[in-house]
Every structure is written in structure tokens, then in C-alpha cells.
Amino acid sequence: MKARALLVTLLGLAALAAAAATWAPATVPMPVFQVGPHSWYVQGVLEDASHANQGFMSNAGFVITPAGVVVFDALGSPALAERLLAEIGRHTEQPVRRVIISHYHADHFYGIPALRAAGAEIWAPAAARHYLHSEAAARRLAERRGTLGPWLGEDFTLPLPDRWVAGDESFELGGVRFALTHIGPGHAPEDWVMKVEPDEVLFAGDTVYAGRVPFIGDADTGAWLRAIERLLAIPAKVLVPGHGPASHQPRVDLTLTRDYLAFLRAEMARAVADFQSFDEAYARIDWRRFADLPTFDAANRGNAYNVFLQMEQAALDGRGVASDPHSTNQGD
Numbered sequence: 001m002k003a004r005a006l007l008v009t010l011l012g013l014a015a016l017a018a019a020a021a022t023w024a025p026a027t028v029p030m031p032v033f034q035v036g037p038h039s040w041y042v043q044g045v046l047e048d049a050s051h052a053n054q055g056f057m058s059n060a061g062f063v064i065t066p067a068g069v070v071v072f073d074a075l076g077s078p079a080l081a082e083r084l085l086a087e088i089g090r091h092t093e094q095p096v097r098r099v100i101i102s103h104y105h106a107d108h109f110y111g112i113p114a115l116r117a118a119g120a121e122i123w124a125p126a127a128a129r130h131y132l133h134s135e136a137a138a139r140r141l142a143e144r145r146g147t148l149g150p151w152l153g154e155d156f157t158l159p160l161p162d163r164w165v166a167g168d169e170s171f172e173l174g175g176v177r178f179a180l181t182h183i184g185p186g187h188a189p190e191d192w193v194m195k196v197e198p199d200e201v202l203f204a205g206d207t208v209y210a211g212r213v214p215f216i217g218d219a220d221t222g223a224w225l226r227a228i229e230r231l232l233a234i235p236a237k238v239l240v241p242g243h244g245p246a247s248h249q250p251r252v253d254l255t256l257t258r259d260y261l262a263f264l265r266a267e268m269a270r271a272v273a274d275f276q277s278f279d280e281a282y283a284r285i286d287w288r289r290f291a292d293l294p295t296f297d298a299a300n301r302g303n304a305y306n307v308f309l310q311m312e313q314a315a316l317d318g319r320g321v322a323s324d325p326h327s328t329n330q331g332d
């Protein structure tokens with residue numbers, strides 16, 4: 001009787017596994033870095049999502065405690081998240097208990113189904129609910145089905161968390177304290193960050209670009225600056241961004257990003273007030289302070305132009321550039 005029960009259980013588990021594995025395995029390299037006594041992250045490539053990189057172009061963190069693992073961000077497909085579970089399994093036998101999603105952009109939450117199948121409880125910031133029903137979300141899903149179809153699986157739909165969390169929150173697992181702080185709207189309306197208190201490691205999602213000129217795109221730079229101020233208020237030894245390598249001098253990197261954004265806003269506001277054209281203003285501005293930074297040549301002119309348009313719009317509206325809490329940036 002006991003053996004039969006066991007057999008039934010095993011058959012049930014096999015059926016579950018077969019039902020879950022509707023996606024192709026991810027085969028790209030997944031480099032793992034340790035950044036604190038409990039804290040690790042995997043680092044995606046600095047590219048757009050493509051068939052070649054299988055969508056591994058964002059980071060995810062994991063924190064190993066004696067009572068289980070906490071994961072920060074779910075990567076861009078169930079296949080990548082399953083691969084992340086395998087990498088975690090090389091360092092601990094502890095199960096993943098909880099997953100924190102920094103924001104609802106495809107490359108950070110599409111991996112949820114694999115983590116849930118492994119038994120983890122998924123938490124996401126409540127403000128992300130707006131995204132799920134947006135046109136941007138539908139367009140992004142259609143694009144990713146085309147680019148990453150095999151690794152999403154045929155049945156893939158936008159995954160929900162188990163819990164929408166409004167406000168800040170802290171919790172403890174295996175004697176390790178975690179603090180979740182909302183810093184959005186910045187890169188996305190709902191951005192929040194996770195600090196691993198004993199390690200002084202801050203998983204910061206997409207708000208920070210370490211050691212380089214950021215790509216501003218259509219981001220609201222005023223809201224972004226306020227998000228950076230909130231990040232600066234959280235002391236940390238190491239900051240793990242959503243893309244690219246960890247920063248071991250977070251204050252320096254954050255201050256750099258902040259000063260760059262503030263400089264662009266001040267200069268472009270002046271140009272608009274003086275009725276200068278963008279080209280006149282760009283030629284007049286002394287860029288020496290930032291010209292030696294990585295990606296300056298690739299990003300600066302476009303960034304400056306976007307901020308010029310924002311300041312022009314703000315002048316037309318007769319107010320500062322306001323942030324729309326319901327806007328849904330569909331970027332990564």
C-alpha cells in the first residue's frame with residue numbers, strides 16, 4: 001500500500017514536471033557573481049532581447065539563507081528562470097522561498113512561471129497592476145512571442161504575482177533581514193528595490209546605470225532624479241543594477257547619474273528660456289565634465305535632445321515636467 005502510494009506520488013510529480021516543461025531549455029552562458037556573504041547575481045548581456053541571446057539581457061539576484069533562498073527578479077522567460085534555479089542549485093540545496101519582482105517589464109517578470117513551479121511565493125509592487133492591462137504590455141508580449149517563443153512556451157500568458165505589495169515592507173528569512181523600498185516612479189511607475197541588510201547589498205532594478213552615461217529614451221528625468229535621491233538615502237556597499245555589472249561604489253555612480261541628469265535639465269531649460277535651437281544650445285554647452293564617460297559619444301546627443309523636448313514641453317505647459325503615475329514605459 002505504501003509503495004503504491006509512493007508510485008502514485010511519483011507519477012503525479014512526473015506528470016506535473018511534463019506539464020510544466022512547455023518551454024525549450026535556455027542554453028546561453030549565465031555568469032554568476034557573489035557580491036556579499038549571502039548575496040549573488042547573474043548578469044545578462046548588454047543587448048536588446050534577441051533569438052541569439054535567448055532574452056538573457058537583464059540581471060537577477062539571489063540571496064541564500066539557512067531557511068531558503070530569496071530571488072530578486074525573474075529574468076525574461078520561464079526557460080531562463082529555470083536555468084537560474086539550476087545555477088542557484090550549484091551553491092545551495094535550499095529551495096527558493098520568495099521572489100521579489102522589481103518592476104513589470106518583460107525582462108524582469110516573464111520567468112515567474114518556472115519559479116512558481118519550484119514552490120516560490122511571488123511578490124510584486126502593486127502599482128504594476130496598471131501595466132498588465134495596458135496596450136504596451138500586449139505589444140511587448142507579441143514582440144517577445146516572436147523573438148523568444150521557444151523559451152516562453154506555447155501556453156505563456158502574462159504571469160501574476162501571488163501578492164501585490166503596496167508600500168514598503170521588510171521581512172526576515174533564516175536570520176537575514178530584507179528591506180523593500182519603493183523609489184518609483186522613476187524608470188517605471190512601480191520601481192522598488194531590495195536591500196539585504198547584513199550584506200549591505202542593494203538590488204536596485206533598472207533605476208541605475210553604473211559608471212556610464214545612461215540612455216534616457218522617453219523617461220521622465222524629473223521623476224528619475226527624485227528616485228535617485230531616494231536611492232541615495234539607502235546606504236549600501238554594493239549596488240546590483242538591473243542591467244550590467246554591480247557597482248562597488250554606489251554613491252559615486254548614483255551621484256554621477258544624478259549630476260548628469262540635473263546638468264542636462266538645467267542646460268536645456270536655459271536654452272528653451274533663451275529661445276535657442278537645440279543645435280545652437282548643444283554647440284554652446286561645455287560637455288567636458290562628462291565627455292570621458294563610457295557611452296558618452298553614443299548616448300549624449302540623443303539624451304540632450306530628449307531632455308530639450310521635455311523642457312520645451314514643460315515651458316509650453318507653463319509648469320515643471322510632471323510625472324504620470326499611470327504611464328507605462330514599455331522599455332526594458
Ligand SMILES: [Zn+2]
Nearest residue numbers: 105206331332
Ligand atoms: Zn525595465
